[in-house]
Amino acid sequence: MTNCPECDEPVAAEDRFCESCGRNLLVRTTPVGGPDGTAAALCACGSTEIDEEGFCEQCGRAQPVGRDRMEFVLPTIAGISDRGRRRARNEDSMAFGHVHARGVAAIVCDGVASSERADEASQAAVDAANAVLVDALVEGTDPERATVLAVAAANRAAGALARAEAPDVAPSCTYVSAMRTDDGAVVGWVGDSRAYWLADVGNATPSRRLTKDDTWAAQLVADGVLTEAEAVNDRRSHVLSRWLGGDSGQVSPHVVALRPEESGVVLLCSDGLWNYLPEVEDLDAARTRGTTPVELARELTEHALAAGGHDNITVVVIEVGGGRGR
Amino acid sequence: MVAEFAVEVFQNEYLTEGAREVDAIVTVAASGMPAAGVAPVDIAQVVIVDCSGSMRYPPTKLDAAKKATATAIDTLRDGVSFAVVEGTGSARMVYPTHRGLAVASPRTKTEAKRAVRVLVSDGGTAMGRWLALADQVLAGHEGPLKHAILLTDGQNQHETPAQLSRTLASISGRFTCDCRGVGTDWQVDELRKIAEAMLGTVDIVADSRGLADDFRAMTATAMGKAVGGVSLRLWTPEGAEVRFLKQVSPTVLDLTDRRTEAGPRTGEYPTGAWGAESRDYHLCVRVRPAGVGDRMLAGRVSLVTPGGDVLGQGRVLAVWTADEALSTRINREVAHYTGQAELAEVIQDGLEARKAGDVETATAKLGRAVALATSSGNTDTAKLLAKVVEVEDPVTGTVRLRPRVADADEMTLDTRSTVTKRVGKGGG
Numbered sequence: 001m002t003n004c005p006e007c008d009e010p011v012a013a014e015d016r017f018c019e020s021c022g023r024n025l026l027v028r029t030t031p032v033g034g035p036d037g038t039a040a041a042l043c044a045c046g047s048t049e050i051d052e053e054g055f056c057e058q059c060g061r062a063q064p065v066g067r068d069r070m071e072f073v074l075p076t077i078a079g080i081s082d083r084g085r086r087r088a089r090n091e092d093s094m095a096f097g098h099v100h101a102r103g104v105a106a107i108v109c110d111g112v113a114s115s116e117r118a119d120e121a122s123q124a125a126v127d128a129a130n131a132v133l134v135d136a137l138v139e140g141t142d143p144e145r146a147t148v149l150a151v152a153a154a155n156r157a158a159g160a161l162a163r164a165e166a167p168d169v170a171p172s173c174t175y176v177s178a179m180r181t182d183d184g185a186v187v188g189w190v191g192d193s194r195a196y197w198l199a200d201v202g203n204a205t206p207s208r209r210l211t212k213d214d215t216w217a218a219q220l221v222a223d224g225v226l227t228e229a230e231a232v233n234d235r236r237s238h239v240l241s242r243w244l245g246g247d248s249g250q251v252s253p254h255v256v257a258l259r260p261e262e263s264g265v266v267l268l269c270s271d272g273l274w275n276y277l278p279e280v281e282d283l284d285a286a287r288t289r290g291t292t293p294v295e296l297a298r299e300l301t302e303h304a305l306a307a308g309g310h311d312n313i314t315v316v317v318i319e320v321g322g323g324r325g326r
Numbered sequence: 327m328v329a330e331f332a333v334e335v336f337q338n339e340y341l342t343e344g345a346r347e348v349d350a351i352v353t354v355a356a357s358g359m360p361a362a363g364v365a366p367v368d369i370a371q372v373v374i375v376d377c378s379g380s381m382r383y384p385p386t387k388l389d390a391a392k393k394a395t396a397t398a399i400d401t402l403r404d405g406v407s408f409a410v411v412e413g414t415g416s417a418r419m420v421y422p423t424h425r426g427l428a429v430a431s432p433r434t435k436t437e438a439k440r441a442v443r444v445l446v447s448d449g450g451t452a453m454g455r456w457l458a459l460a461d462q463v464l465a466g467h468e469g470p471l472k473h474a475i476l477l478t479d480g481q482n483q484h485e486t487p488a489q490l491s492r493t494l495a496s497i498s499g500r501f502t503c504d505c506r507g508v509g510t511d512w513q514v515d516e517l518r519k520i521a522e523a524m525l526g527t528v529d530i531v532a533d534s535r536g537l538a539d540d541f542r543a544m545t546a547t548a549m550g551k552a553v554g555g556v557s558l559r560l561w562t563p564e565g566a567e568v569r570f571l572k573q574v575s576p577t578v579l580d581l582t583d584r585r586t587e588a589g590p591r592t593g594e595y596p597t598g599a600w601g602a603e604s605r606d607y608h609l610c611v612r613v614r615p616a617g618v619g620d621r622m623l624a625g626r627v628s629l630v631t632p633g634g635d636v637l638g639q640g641r642v643l644a645v646w647t648a649d650e651a652l653s654t655r656i657n658r659e660v661a662h663y664t665g666q667a668e669l670a671e672v673i674q675d676g677l678e679a680r681k682a683g684d685v686e687t688a689t690a691k692l693g694r695a696v697a698l699a700t701s702s703g704n705t706d707t708a709k710l711l712a713k714v715v716e717v718e719d720p721v722t723g724t725v726r727l728r729p730r731v732a733d734a735d736e737m738t739l740d741t742r743s744t745v746t747k748r749v750g751k752g753g754g
Binding site: 053058083085086087309 | 562563564565566590591613614617619620621622623624626641644
């Protein structure tokens with residue numbers, strides 16, 4: 001016997017809906033608008049006394065509030081979104097859902113800093129996409145088709161925030177999503193937020209990056225104009241060639257499918273993480289094996305913070321393959 | 327208690343990477359006092375009149391002191407507790423005759439004034455004993471507002487400075503005491519030491535004809551106080567060091583060494599009694615530096631009653647940034663009061679050097695004072711300075727010492743050196 005996550009009334013294991021409030025018990029997702037900020041029970045200095053304004057009574061350090069640090073955990077998936085150390089606010093967003101016996105879906109969007117209300121854009125986009133992907137899991141829709149629909153929904157949601165008089169700064173964001181299905185995962189993206197496959201062992205299906213950045217620099221590398229090394233240092237390396245939002249027009253995502261022969265995780269992240277760990281080898285070197293998704297998400301986020309935290313950091317970790325519980 | 331203390335903090339909270347010193351001006355404005363004043367039963371006032379032998383010369387001095395005391399008595403609201411103490415080489419009750427307080431009424435006021443009228447001057451000067459008697463008298467008062475006025479014309483000759491310091495240490499915080507020096511034979515340092523310890527004001531009344539008005543004003547101010555024994559409570563984070571806490575308006579008063587510990591990372595500094603008034607404090611805290619992007623509460627300032635009620639609270643922040651445009655910004659209030667505190671210091675140092683015959687130092691210090699007074703718009707102090715130095719260029723502070731300076735002018739400048747100009751808030 002457990003309790004309904006919505007109304008806390010007892011529900012039976014075989015119930016699909018809560019008898020009291022009607023909530024679908026098979027579906028669990030991050031809340032629309034984003035997870036509540038983690039009200040840290042413990043300051044980094046070890047004190048448990050936090051004043052009503054969010055300052056530690058011992059060391060004085062401001063504790064993260066609201067979007068500064070969000071953490072959410074569902075079975076086989078977890079995510080963290082952190083403001084980082086240099087940015088005034090967190091313009092990244094994440095959303096994910098778990099559908100009992102079907103799979104999980106997750107989205108990371110990174111608000112474009114040069115647009116206005118980029119935090120609202122990324123949040124609206126992940127929420128819209130999550131609703132589409134979770135419905136697709138429930139209904140058994142083809143994941144590649146679902147991903148295209150989710151991007152369209154996210155694009156509409158972000159685009160709806162644009163002001164007619166300010167089209168140049170229309171709220172915009174990147175997009176990367178993953179759907180875990182029976183035999184693997186389907187990843188879709190627009191922009192430079194990334195997905196990686198990190199294998200537990202890596203003999204049969206080695207770790208690799210699943211996405212290619214939609215940036216001018218990446219385009220120039222692909223066209224042979226720049227080398228990879230030149231692109232990293234090029235000022236255009238982060239200039240997006242595609243994004244979601246009012247000024248993006250019709251956008252269809254790149255979609256790839258992953259069918260690993262062994263277990264591992266799919267990692268979705270914003271550039272706040274991959275700036276410090278760009279290559280899959282870097283990620284493999286930085287992580288501890290055998291951790292839970294939330295432990296890995298924390299470990300990688302801490303790595304980016306310790307390296308300077310120049311940008312917002314969002315990390316979502318999804319267990320994939322190897323007969324993992326759905 | 328309906329008094330409200332609005333606390334406002336002015337600072338540039340942005341620090342460059344690795345920086346650790348946080349400066350802030352904390353403005354405390356008390357309001358919401360009862361229009362008719364607090365109940366008279368809450369207030370007690372003692373007037374201490376110097377009756378040493380020197381008060382006879384000129385004879386108008388003692389007369390003026392008596393008149394001023396009578397005016398102070400007249401200004402008392404009926405129902406207020408009061409006493410008059412005579413100060414010589416010892417201290418004696420003038421009114422009432424027992425070591426206690428009388429309750430102001432038309433009858434007791436008349437009796438008190440009659441007792442004052444027959445005072446004669448004879449004997450020495452031992453201000454610590456006068457204050458000790460005032461303390462005994464006021465100790466019997468149950469209300470929260472205890473005030474004394476100390477009038478003297480001479481130096482504290484009949485006890486040692488150490489004796490006075492000991493007395494001040496034992497009675498400090500038990501009542502407030504405003505000090506007035508009449509004539510020019512008293513010592514500014516001495517009265518300033520008493521006034522600072524007793525959280526009162528100090529001033530010179532060079533012409534004894536001005537005494538009565540001054541006593542009336544001081545008594546009226548005392549009648550207008552609504553909350554007594556208010557402390558400034560300061561919380562700072564672990565590892566922080568309070569470099570200083572100074573009252574900087576209306577006068578400079580360093581409170582740094584007046585701290586008493588009040589719990590973890592918390593100390594309390596006395597501020598005395600408050601009416602409807604506003605005061606500014608300059609706080610400088612050295613904190614442990616944090617990383618760029620981190621925000622820290624560098625100090626929490628609360629005004630608390632003796633019973634522990636928090637009347638108002640303000641926060642001093644520190645935010646580390648890599649943006650130099652932010653971290654190098656000068657806060658106007660902090661800059662202004664840093665200048666005013668320096669002004670008080672260079673005036674006192676300059677006058678000291680002048681007395682010691684060190685013309686070079688005196689000229690440099692007083693010149694700097696003229697420049698500071700000019701740039702901050704402290705015209706009152708600039709005028710007082712101009713009586714001690716000839717000003718060639720007020721902006722650069724180019725001055726010459728005047729060969730002849732009236733004692734009263736020099737003492738007035740010294741006494742009022744700590745009076746600051748309020749920072750203009752907002753605009754220019």
